[in-house]
Amino acid sequence: MPTSPNLFVSTDSENEATIVVKFQEAISLALVFDTDAPYYLPENFFKAASVAWHLYGPFSEYVPVTDDLSKFWNLLSAYGAKLTFLYADTPPIMLLELVQRAQQRAAALDPGYGKTHNISPLLRSANLFTYFQLQCPAEKAEALDNELQNFTPGYKSKYPLLELAYQRGTFVPASVPTTPAQLPTDYMALLNLTGTLPVANQAPIGIHIVDFAWLDHTAFRGRVNFAQQPQFPSVVAPPSGPHQHGCWVLGVLISQDAPFRGTAPQAAVKLFSAYAGGANSRTRIDDALAQALYASTPSDVILLELALGNLSRHDGRFSNLPGDYPVETDQACYDLIWFATHELGLTVVEPAGNGSTDLDLLDAFLLSKGRVDERVQADFDKPTLSPGTSSLSFTERSVIHRARYLSNKPQTSARASADTDSGAILVGAAVQPNHTGVWQNGRNYGSRVDCLAPGEQLLTTDDGNGQTQAFGETSGATALVAGFIVQLKQLARQKNQLITPVQVRAAIRRQCGVPITQNGAAVFPDFKALSRVLLP
Template sequence: MLQFRIQLALCWLLGAVSLSTTRALSTPSSRTVAPGNSIIPGSSIAVKIDRAAAVSSRSLGDIKSVEQLIRNAQKDSRLSKREVEFTVHPLITTVSPKRITQLVERATVLNPDYVPTDFSTWYQVLFPEPESEDNQTLHDLLATLSGYQEVASCHPLGGGILPAVDPSNDPLFPSQGYMTPAGEGINALYAWGFPGGDGANTTIIDIERGWKLDHEDLVDANITLLAGLNVKDRYQSNYRHGTAVLGAMLMVDNNIGGVGIIPGAQGHVVGVTRVVGGGPFENYPEAILDAVDALGFGDAILLEIQVPDANGNMFPVEIIDAVFDAISLATSLGITVIEPAGNGQQDLDAPILCIGSATPASILNPSSPEFRDSGAIMVGAATSTIPRTRVLESNYGARIDVHAWGENILTASVAGSADDIDTYLPFDGTSGAAPIIAGAALSVQGMISANRGTKLDALALRDLIKIDGTPTSNPSVDKLGVQPDLRALIDGGHLL
């Protein structure tokens, strides 16, 4: 008998102290939670069904089928949520099915290699219980599901972790050296001397958990929340992380603070935290589709999340199947996606054991038959001083396209017990390197637009920013690719 082919993912998030919320792509509204309180979210599972297999097995492959599958897993699991009620919803609720179909059809036309995803086959199962710190009950549920003949794969959808922003472990860097000439930086200052080099006529959306959008050096950039929640959690990492990311790209060229790599670009943000079925829950694929729906050919998305494997090591977020599907749609539509490689000290060429998977798979090794390419620009992190080498925490491997500084990245930040004081502090890790690369990519895209009157698709831009870049001192060991050199691209005539 043909089997269901089901892909499952788990998501949970940290508690929040204050939230700003908006319907997808609408004017943001807000609500406030009293200081000291926190919202403890429930956990959710995303389910993808092969409807052809479902019909053959006398199932409709609909919400009722998913409900029955979860009930069976509850009964069979040793620990997992046996008496807990749940609700089932479509995985994507903020972009209409008609609009998703239009996007998929357009991607198929623009990219003949794109394998269309039927997003209507994805569902989310919402549990009202907050997840325990070790997530053991849901891990047990995933283990049970992975043993079913009907289950093709199961793994986390959410549960991503923001690399810590810890200014105390670095002396305050006196300047933004990541923009200096090649050998050290990406040569952004040189690019500013050419039309479009400041990112003019480009748009980028940062996807993560939270930002201080009224920071003194960001407020005049007019960065808007397009969808999801703006979460400042009880651990006070979200605002510091998101504000630092935006600052490296978009700090305004004025008389205060610093200046971003692409101050001429238009920035927006989309929150991964959503309210559905009584939420909040995290939903990375929906956040990506919200961004895709708001962007056009030649625009960009920055994904600032890393996720754990079954052993707790940090990896790029695209190891989650639903996220991979969403990224692939974006890049096939000509939208560049920039993705941190993660701070797990892991060799991405090695097999990865995803949560819920029975065996490891080499999905990020370009030499493996198991490899899959989302089309994203994957970013590693290197030291800021010469000789430049891989920073200790950065993942590495042949899949990584480019790298940038992973330490001493002076940028906008926040301070104080309520994260309400504007300041400027060092940022680090692959989360710090990724906005530098996003800035380099959109500087190139801006100059291409100014020179040619057109823009590059995601794969062409990914290939271009590698040309004549600066390697680390030991490329075969560091396995980070090159750091883009904007001057080399300009002077080499590659942008004409």
């Protein structure tokens, strides 16, 4: 299957590149950013980071080699790189509240932990406060990336300053522009959502959409707040114009009027833009996702409508694997999604990407410079306490890795699947060649893909206040599945029952017959069948 053309360009400057760095979690950031550091962090950041540091451990702190710190700052200066906190548009107190929610949930799920360990349950996710990003001239990025590896465990076994450093790809909408509708797909029938749908006689389930931007479409006025605050959206058009994409997603998700109906027309929608307009326009996916998590409750659904592209530009091994990849292919995004699903108990739905690639090949990325080496990752599920203290044991030659690493290997159980990957529900796109009515997988595939949904000729709202366009690809398919899950959760609420993200994902995987193969026959999620299984 040929790769879909990506007609959107990056919203970031082509003259700049982004390198993500993560400091070792055993190092106090107050020592890294001391009075000699050429970069200032506000006091409220250090206060929030200090509290979070204890909730994540605490570790027996080690002090980085002073000479390494000097070399690090001098290196950034020599390359003209600007360092900023990865979550630059998110108040530190908001991130801390997310961490505290996760810790409280861990305590509720495992009340005996404190009695056994004499401390509160330790969080297993990556410490969000240790992630930063570097902006540097694009022509210098590869060389700087290579130099930064000298501060990571792969090169330095004693007191490494950084946990990892990698050059980022480009975040793009997970679809191409719409086309006139010719033979609209009856996705409601294909997903068995026709007939009686749950009536919203209780509070509607929330869905939080992370996309680039939106147009103020007449079809959604009164239902969706397109204003700037407090929902972190942007209605300012990025240079390449993917602001229409948000409207296409809303159409197949919440439209209530003829000639088509969305899969979750009653959902309560909030928008979170991964694009920051203005003089400093840039992609801010980390902030958008973090703020979506902050606004969510465990009953809500997080819908990611972006993909990661241009990896081949940064890593030659991807030169023969064109197309887009899931957002979670980026390590920082992966860690945040893992935090959301495993420690906040949230349902995240994500496009598998519009390439024609076996995602299982991404396992080769584990040992690259952009991933955590699983051979030196500490076991945080069974921490060892230092004698007579409540600190995690630590020796000068051990390497602390909190970041999780991507795993696409086939799993033997629903729990194993949930524990060893990001926990997000990954959706692929099905097509019907020559409109034969026979559906098959048409985009990325592999054991990590959880399900397929129709990915072509989805009637949706266009960008001119009309309703005549055909949407598709993994963006459209993922929006359909997100609405499908909203309906399941709404039905569960009406029955005063609770279905967890792990239950929903496991049931969908069983029904759709994973692993998803290249050009393999498509089996779609069946709402009525799943509701009978999950909500008897």
